[in-house]
Amino acid sequence: MILPIIIGVIIGLIIGFVIAKMLEKNKASAMLRDAKRKATSILKTATSDAEALKKDKILQAKEKFIELKSEHEKVILSRDRKVSEAEKRIREKESKAAQELDRNSKLNKTLEEKKADYEYRVEFLAKKQKETEKLHQKQVEQLEVISGISGEEAKKELVESLKAEAKTDAMGYIQSTLEEAKLTAQQEAKKIILNTIQRIGVEQTVENCISVFNLESDDVKGRIIGREGRNIRAIESATGVEIIVDDTPEAIILSCFDPVRREIARLSLHKLVTDGRIHPARIEEIVAKTKKEINQEIVEVGKRTVIDLGIHGLHPELIKVVGRMKYRSSYGQNLLQHSREVANLCAIMAAELGLNPKVAKRAGLLHDIGKVPDTESELPHALLGMDWAKKYGEKPDVCNAIGAHHDEIEMKSLFAPIVQVCDAISGARPGARRQVLDSYIQRLKDLENVAFGFSGVQKAYAIQAGRELRVIVESEKVDDIKASELSFNISQKIQNDMTYPGQVRVTVIRETRAVNIAK
Secondary structure (H helix, E strand, C coil): CHHHHHHHHHHHHHHHHHHHHHHHHHHHHHHHHHHHHHHHHHHHHHHHHHHHHHHHHHHHHHHHHHHHHHHHHHHHHHHHHHHHHHHHHHHHHHHHHHHHHHHHHHHHHHHHHHHHHHHHHHHHHHHHHHHHHHHHHHHHHHHHHHHCCCHHHHHHHHHHHHHHHHHHHHHHHHHHHHHHHHHHHHHHHHHHHHHHHHHHHHHHHHHHHEEEEECCCCHHHHHHHCHHHHHHHHHHHHHCCEEECCCCCCEEEEECCCHHHHHHHHHHHHHHHHHCCCCHHHHHHHHHHHHHHHHHHHHHHHHHHHHHHCCCCCCHHHHHHHHHHHHCEECCEEHHHHHHHHHHHHHHHHHHHCCCHHHHHHHHHHCCHHHCCCCCCCCCHHHHHHHHHHHCCCCHHHHHHHHHCCCCCCCCCCHHHHHHHHHHHHHHCCCCCCCCHHHHHHHHHHHHHHHHCCCCEEEEEEECCCCEEEEEECCCCCCHHHHHHHHHHHHHHHHHHCCCCCCCEEEEEECCCCCCCCC
16 A cells, blocks of 8 residues: 555656646747847847948048048148149249340340440540641641740740739638638637537436436336326326336336435336236335335435545535435545545645645545535535535534535635545546546557558558457559568557557458540
8 A cells, every 4th residue: 555655656757757848948948049139139230240340440531531631631732732833933044044145145135246346436536636636736836936936935834824813822822711711710619619618528427417226127018107107197296207118128217306206216117027916006106105215225324434434423414425426426426435535645644744634535525516416506515515514513624625526716725735636546547447438549549650650551441449440451552471470560559559458350451443435
C-alpha cells in the first residue's frame, strides 16, 4: 500500500521537474528571442546613425573642398592679375624705351646738324672779326692823321676829363649824402638802439617772466581749463598769473613778471593736479594755502640767510625782502646767491682793510634789495634799496653803500667802494652770469676776420654758433692743394690766437665755374 504511494510521489516529482525544465527552457528561448530582437533593432539604429554621420561628413568634406577650391581660385586670379599688370608695365616701359631711343636718335641727328651749323658760324664770325679789326685800324689811322695826335694821347686826355667829371659828381653825391645823413642820424640812432634792446632783452625777459609746468599727460589740460574755461579763469584771478595752454606736449606755461606769484601758481597747480579735484572753490582754497606757505618759506629763507652770515638785529621786513630774493635772478644769476657772495666778499675785503667786517657784510647782503619791490617804483634799485634801509633803521654807512654801489649818489664811506667792487667781482666771475650777446657776436666776427687775413679768401661765414667756419676762396688764386693748406693754417691761427668753447671746424670751399653766353 505504501509502495504505490511512494512510486506515485516519485513519478509526480519527476513529472514536475520535467515540466519546470520545460518552462525554464521556454522562458530562456523567449528571452533569447527578445535579446535577438533588441540586438537587431540596435544594429538597425547604429546602421542608420552611421549612414547619417557618413552623409554629414561627406557633405562637410564637399563644402570644405568647395571653400578651398574657391580660395585657391582667388589666389590664382590674384596672381594672374599681378602677372598681367607686371606684363602691362613691362610693355609700357618697353614702349617708352623705344620712344626714348627714337627721340635720342633724332636728337643726335639734330645735334650733329647744329654742331655743323655752329662750326660754320664760328668760322664766319672769325672772318668778320678780322675784317672789322682791319677797318677799325684804318679808321684809327685816319683819325690820328686828321687830329694830329696819336691814339695813346687821345686815351690819356679822355681819362683825365673823365676823372675830373667823376670827382665833381662824387663830391656832389658825398655832400648830398652827408646832408641826408645829418637829417636822419637821430632817427636812425633811435632805431638802432630799439633794435638792440629788443634783440638783447628777449632771452632775459623770457627767463624772468615765464615758468613751465610739466604734466603727466595732455588729458590734464582739459581739467585745468574746466568747463567753458572757468577753472583757468579762477586760477588766473586767484594768482594774478597768466596761464598759456597751447600745443606744447605735456606742458603749460605760467607767465608773470612777479616770480613769487609764478611760484605760488606753480605749486598750486601741482597740488590741484596731484589731488585731482579741480574746481573754482578748491582752487581758491589751495591758492590761499600756498600763499601762506610761500610767505612762511620766504621768512624762513631770510632767517636762515642772516643766521648763516652771522648778521643780527635785522628788521623783520628786511628779512622778508632777503627771502624774496630767492625767487629773483639778475642776468641769469640767482639774486640771493649773488647777495650772499657779495656779503662774504665784502667781509673779507673789509677785514683786510682794517674795517668792521660785520657792517660790510650787512651792506653786501642788502645792496640789491631794491630789485624785489612789492609795488612798481620809478626809482633805480640802488636808491630804492637805500630808502628801505633808512626806513627800517639801518646805519648811515650801510645806507650809503647800498645807494652808491652804482654811482647814483656820492660815496661817503669806505664801505661803498667795497660793496661796488665786490658786486662787480661776483657778477664778473666765470660762470656767474650768462654770456652777453655782444661778446658772442664779436667772437663770430673775430672768427671771420681770421679767415680774411689769408690771401685768396673771397667770403667767410661763422655758422653753427661759432662751431664751424666756412671759407669760400677764389678758384683762380687757390688750387686744391693750397685749399687744404689754407684750411690747416686757418685752424692753427684760430687755435693760437682765439679763446673759444669746444672745437671749431674749418671748411674751405673752392668752386670752379664755366660760364658762356648765348646771343
